[in-house]
Amino acid sequence: MKPFDYTRADDLQTAQRALHEGGTVIAGGTNLIDLMKLEVMTPGAVVDISRLDLNDIRDHDGGLYIGAMVTNSDLAADLRVRRDYPVLSRALLAGASGQLRNKATTGGNLLQRTRCPYFYDRDTSCNKRTPGSGCAAIGGELRNHAILGTSDDCVALHPSDMAVALRVLDAQVEIESLDGTRHLRPLDDFYRLPGTTPHIETSLEPGDIITAVVLPKPTGGQQSYRKIRDRASYAFALVSIASVINARDGKIENIALAFGGIGARPWRDTRVEDMMRGQTVDDQLIQKAGDLLLSDARLLEGLEFKADLVHRLLSSTLTEAVQ
Amino acid sequence: MxxxxxxxxxxxxxxxxxxxxxxxxxxxxxxxxxxxxxxxxxxxxxxxxxxxxxxxxxxxxxxxxxxxxxxxxxxxLSSDGRSPLQAAFVRHDGMQCGYCTPGQLCSATAVLDEIARGWPSHVSADLEGPVELTREELAERMSGNICRCSCYPGISKAILSVAEDGTVHREAAE
Known part of the structure; x- marks a missing residue:
């Protein structure tokens, strides 16, 4: 690990100033420390925000206000989340291990880096790690990679389960800017697609800090999180679906679907939802939904299996929802 | 520092x-x-x-x-190396080389506490209901601890035995 200066922030402003000066914040550290050990990330200054007073979950406009330092364990176990947003509890519990969930925070989970093995391997080229160096993943071994939202410069996958559930719930990220103002930003505006600048992953400006995630009023409906992975536990998603579905007599009244394991960011395609609304669930509709979702997919060699998994997961999710 | x-x-x-x-x-x-x-x-x-x-x-x-x-x-975990979990690991052969055992013991100690607090897991059928520590629940909750000797049957038995009767007699370790 490269040497670095460590400071503990006593207030947000200290952290923001350090960020503005090029520092890196650390909260749970479960991803950052790993990357620092491998020298994939080599921050000169690390600012510890883990003790900032951002760790409560409170009722907010009929929804929930989740402080950025709430741990994944505490969020998954929160009784309001378990009752009103079960898809979020399920997604959190489907991710990582008990030890990691105790350290990982809500804000840190959003900002975790891709697990693309080429990003981790400093002996290979990676535009995310070293801008302009090329992408060894394209033409390399592909499995935990994206098929939607990718570019010729990057096929990295956003690995979070939590963020997929947040996307389906229309959660917003609360950001405080250096001047002290706070605003809410939807996840699709928060995450940038790679394009020609895959090293820029979010729309955060220097000095911006995530203070919370805000969930809107619960909408009811049947919620589920389904995740396919290479082993039964403690593995990243090959494909996952977060769903909130209202159905009656086999017909979909309302539906929201977000996908993990396929997108450069937590993936949602409202065209698919619009197409299914008011329709009766049958094999034809499921096929059509999958085809529409994947109409822009780039199935590089080694990733073709994800198309099959998407169709199958859609099938089980929709079939169960109308039963 | x-x-x-x-x-x-x-x-x-x-x-x-x-x-x-x-x-x-x-x-x-x-x-x-x-x-x-x-x-x-x-x-x-x-x-x-x-x-x-x-x-x-x-x-x-x-x-x-x-x-x-x-x-x-x-x-x-104990002053004499014989906490109920430690004794149960000995009794049920919860190790071979023993390298992972300290981590297994600390993790299992926390798992029992998490169960007592009603934390659900990925395999819990009901997010809001009481948690019963089945073999499947245990495997999920302990998935962050790997045993390369693959002593999982013994590890599971040991933890389940402590969860079932709360304490394990000290003699069991001998």
Whole structure:
């Protein structure tokens, strides 16, 4: 690990100033420390925000206000989340291990880096790690990679389960800017697609800090999180679906679907939802939904299996929802 | 950097390089070598310790971030190495080489506490109902601890036996 200066922030402003000066914040550290050990990330200054007073979950406009330092364990176990947003509890519990969930925070989970093995391997080229160096993943071994939202410069996958559930719930990220103002930003505006600048992953400006995630009023409906992975536990998603579905007599009244394991960011395609609304669930509709979702997919060699998994997961999710 | 840690009830004042992980501070500075370094990347769980009562991977945490924290390592689970879980691991052959055992023990100690608090898991059928510690629940909850000797049957039996009757007789270890 490269040497670095460590400071503990006593207030947000200290952290923001350090960020503005090029520092890196650390909260749970479960991803950052790993990357620092491998020298994939080599921050000169690390600012510890883990003790900032951002760790409560409170009722907010009929929804929930989740402080950025709430741990994944505490969020998954929160009784309001378990009752009103079960898809979020399920997604959190489907991710990582008990030890990691105790350290990982809500804000840190959003900002975790891709697990693309080429990003981790400093002996290979990676535009995310070293801008302009090329992408060894394209033409390399592909499995935990994206098929939607990718570019010729990057096929990295956003690995979070939590963020997929947040996307389906229309959660917003609360950001405080250096001047002290706070605003809410939807996840699709928060995450940038790679394009020609895959090293820029979010729309955060220097000095911006995530203070919370805000969930809107619960909408009811049947919620589920389904995740396919290479082993039964403690593995990243090959494909996952977060769903909130209202159905009656086999017909979909309302539906929201977000996908993990396929997108450069937590993936949602409202065209698919619009197409299914008011329709009766049958094999034809499921096929059509999958085809529409994947109409822009780039199935590089080694990733073709994800198309099959998407169709199958859609099938089980929709079939169960109308039963 | 000056850092105060309370480890197994004893206070320690350390002067640490910022890069030192909690695991290295415990092993190299405090000579508490029970906590093991396996993968050093949070994947194997051999370094699991309790921080303020919660299990974490000590290899993925900077020691300087734990100023003022209370840490329990395997050495602190009991004064004589025979906590109910430790005795049950001996009784049910919950180890072969033993390298992962300190992490398994710390993790299992926390799992029993998490169950008592009603935390659901990925395999819990009902998010809001009471949690019953089945074999399937245990496998899911212990998935952050790997045993390369594959002593999972013994590890499971040991933890389940403690969960079932609350205590294991001390004689069992002999």
């Amino acid at each position: 000056n850092t105060n840690l309370t480890v197994n009830g004893r206070p320690h004042a350390l002067d640490l390089d910022t890069r030192v992980t909690l695991l290295d501070a415990l092993r190299d500075q405090l000579k508490l070598t029970g906590s093991k370094k396996g993968c050093d990347h949070g994947q194997c769980g051999a370094c699991t310790v309790l921080v303020n009562g919660q299990r974490i991977n000590a290899c993925l945490s900077l020691a300087v971030m734990h100023d003022g924290d209370e840490i329990t390592t395997v050495e602190g």
